[in-house]
Amino acid sequence: MVAIIANRPKVAPQVFTYDCRRTAPPRAGRPKRIKGQRYPFSKQGWMRDWRRALTNAGIEDFRFHDLRHTAATRVVRSSGNLKAAQRMLGHTDIATTARYAHVIEDDLRRIMDAAHSPNSPRQVNEATDENRRKA
Structure with a gap:
């Protein structure tokens, strides 16, 4: 700037x-x-x-403060790091940041799909543990 x-x-x-x-x-x-x-x-x-x-x-009911919510949501959605969003917003309490970072149904669906994927870290670790027991 x-x-x-x-x-x-x-x-x-x-x-x-x-x-x-x-x-x-x-x-x-x-x-x-x-x-x-x-x-x-x-x-x-x-x-x-x-x-x-x-x-x-076509934007109705806009408030500049809404941009803080949007920024926090995007940071958490892209990084999964609530602490980074907390620092960006300057909050001392993580609970305040949690109110800013909104989760939508698509986020939950993507996370649940990833958790049930055969390539998810948990699934891979369980498969590795199973292979060790068999050996």
Whole structure:
């Protein structure tokens, strides 16, 4: 992020700017906007674009905090490591992290299928133990 921000054009003192899409006359407390020029984001302009993006994506009831739940779920799903998710989220109590990392039916089905697979670690260990007893 630092490299990206450092290499941005230095046309405005603000970090987050937008490229004006159309020329607009001055309004109360705001100078004239010229198409193609960069201007700092206003909270109202950012929220308008954000709501439009959510609507276009068909997303309802979005909260930024939901992204923490999504991140925790993806980390646990891909790694199986709840402690890694705990550290990523900065939780001191693993029980809090467990509430963030959601398990869906597909996860359970995949785990159960793997447990019953002839190549699962438990199945392989049991087969190895059986072969040792026979020898």
